[in-house]
Amino acid sequence: MVALPDIDVAIVGGGVGGIYTGWRMLTSRLSGSGLAGWEAARGKLKVSLFEGSDRIGGRLLSARSPHMPDTTAExxxxxxxxxxxxxxxGLVECVLKLPYHTQVVDLPGNIAFLRGRVLRTSDLGNAAALPYWLDPAEAAWMAATGGSPASLxxxxxxxxxxxxxxxxxxxTLRQYLDTVEIDGLPLWQHGLWNILAKHLSADGYAAARATVGYDCLGGNTNALDLTSEYFDFTPGVSYRMVNGGYETVPWELQRRYQAAGGEIQFNHWLAxxxxxxxxDGSEGIALRFQDATTKTARAIVLAMPRRSIELLDxxxxxxxxxxxxxRQDLASVSPIPLFKCFLLYPNCWWQDSGVSSGRSLTDMPIRQCYYWPAGNEGATIPKRDAPGLVMVYDDLLNVSFWEGLDKRAEVHKAGLPLHLRSHGHHWPMFEPSKPEMMAESPDDPFAKRLTDNWNQHPATRQMVNELHRELMQMHGKDSAPYPIDAAYMDWSRDPFGGGVHLWNVNVQSDVMLTRMTQPVENFPCYICGEAYSTNQTWAEGALQTAEIVLQQRLGLPKGEWQDG
Structure with a gap:
């Protein structure tokens, strides 16, 4: 009898795209697909997922402070x-049937702290109130439409x-953008900033980029894809959040994948x-891991972003x-640095400034400040004297500002987790002001996972000092209680390389989207993930490319819920 390979499909990377791919393979009808023969030879398809860390989830990282265990941070x-x-x-609401809520973002009374001036969101449509020299036509348009600088x-x-x-x-926005030409060139051959400069004054551009919240949305990557991305962040868009944490999605997929016979090997780094x-004479894959172990497989799925692939031999x-x-195709996207930090305060002192939910904005390095709701239903505003969370969220150059305030040398080395701690900067740095805020070790495995996620991503004292200073300045306060807990992640660190990705200028993403899912014709290596999708910056992109691998490359049917 001919010996079988160790596994049929090796999936490398335990983010949402990787675990989703494995779950779909093991729970779909395989007859008529490229996997049917492999299943017949073994009696049951053997799928193994190899993850370098100790968790499934990747860039979905939900966390709970032990001092506020009833609230999940993202x-x-x-x-x-x-x-x-x-x-x-469909996955969240129809398949996994997870409870969700609508996120509150921009409210009229929230703060816009721009060039040292404290404004309210409701002031942003008044050009005369803004600390920018707008073109008269821009100011008139804003007055006529009530638009903010971001809408410029x-x-x-x-x-x-x-x-x-x-x-x-x-x-039909994307289909339309595919037909657009500017100066005789298709839209994908332009940088967004380059074309915006034709119809935006210098200060109009500065004001727009400051108030849209994300520097990358006004950047100079592929104008076709970034135009589409910009309209994901316009007023009227409905954002939904999973109660209890977005990481519930990969957690539930992991449970279903393993119940279907899927294997997971944690702390396994592919070399x-x-x-x-x-x-049997067919072409397969030989995998070599950093611990010198090897495996053979009929196919490999790299559920990995650009930087993770670049780190392979x-x-x-x-x-x-x-x-x-x-190598040229791999470099067709740019990783975008993202930084998130959650600060837990003993009370919600910012409410004295008239803000309690949604988002405030500034041009300081903290950029976006979200007043996090208490509990996991998304609607509970903490009481003024109760503990509360603030999320700081920024991208691009601002990330390097915070990187300079992490004094632990270990976190700057490729692939090492943040919970490796240098002397003098180790956790815990903060003491709870009230002993009753401490939580017992949770018995629920998912709750323990979320607490571990928080504890493994501690902010340094230097970082928290500066975050606290900027938050006070933004809210017009000379003093405020010091945070009692803080956790953060800089997603530009290896092995991620960036929190999200954007297509470069001169790349036709609709073509590259499919090409990257099988980079060498007739060779059983496939790639999925957010990075090379046309839904970049979202989990949707990871599922989009996973479905191209599953349906177009391997011949699996659609999931039943996808027809609804």
Missing amino acids: VGGMRYVAPAQTLVT IGRALTRLMPDLMIHLNAG GFSGTTLE PVGEVLGPANVQF
Whole structure:
């Protein structure tokens, strides 16, 4: 009898895309697919997922402070857009049937602290109140429409593309953008900033970028994809959050994947892989791990972002130096640094400034400040004298500002977790002001996972000092109680390379989207994840590329819920 490979499908990477792919393989009808013969040879398809860390979830990282165990913070991805993001909406609401709530973001009374001036969100439509020198036409447009400076980006785009709003409202925006030419070139051959400059004054651009909240949304990556991305963050969009944490999604998928017979090997870092001839004469994959162990498989799925793939050894048919095309394709997206920090205060002192929920904005390095609701239903505003969480969220250059305030040398080394602690900066740094705020060790495994996530991502004292200073300044306070707990993540660190990804200029993402899912024709290596999707920055992108691998490359049927 011919010996079988160790496994049929090796999935490398335990983010939402990887665990979703494994779950779909083991719970779908395989007859007629490329996996049917493998299942017949073994009697049951054997799928193993290899994850370098000790958890499934990747950039979905939910966490709970032991001092506020009834409230879940989102240190990674936190929300999805419904109903537009059909895959993740269907998965959360129809398959896993997880309770969810709508996130509150922009409220009229929230703060906009810009160039040292304290404004309210309701002031942003008044050009005379803004500390910017706007073009008279921009100021007049804002007065006529009640738009904020962030909407000046939309104004510029609609002047360049007059039919844009028609297609946005009809749900055909992307198809329309594919047809647009500016100065004789397709939209994907332009940088967004380059075309915005045609219809935005210098200060109009500065004000728009400051008030949209994310520097990358006004950046100079691929204008087609970034235009589409910008309209995911416009007023009227409905953001939904999973009660109890977004990490519930991969946690539930992990449970179902393992119940279907799937294997997970934690703390297994892939070093490299190459093609090999299996004993039945077919082409397969030889995997080599950093601990020198090896495995053979019929196929490999790299559920990994750009930087994680770049860290693999440059050997084999895909990663070897002879495959120049793949190296160029791999570099077709740019990783975007993202920083999130949650500060737990003994009371909600910011409420004295008239803010209690949603988001406030500033041009200081903290950029976005979310007043986190208590509990996990999304609607409970903490009482003024009760403990409360504030989330600080920023991207691009601001991330390097906070990186300079993490004094632990270990976290700057590739692949090492944040909970490795240097002398003098170790946890705990904060003492709870009230002993009753301490929680007992939770018996529920998921609750323990969330507490571990918090404890493994401690902020340094230097970082918290500066965060606290900027938050006080933003809220017009000379003093405020010091935080009693803090956790953060800089997603630009290895092995992630960035919190999200954006397509570069001159890349036709609709073509690259499919090409990257199988980078070498007829070779059993597949790639999925948010990075090379056309729903970048969202979990939807990871599921989108996973479905291309599953349906187009391997011949699996759609999930039943996808037809609804």
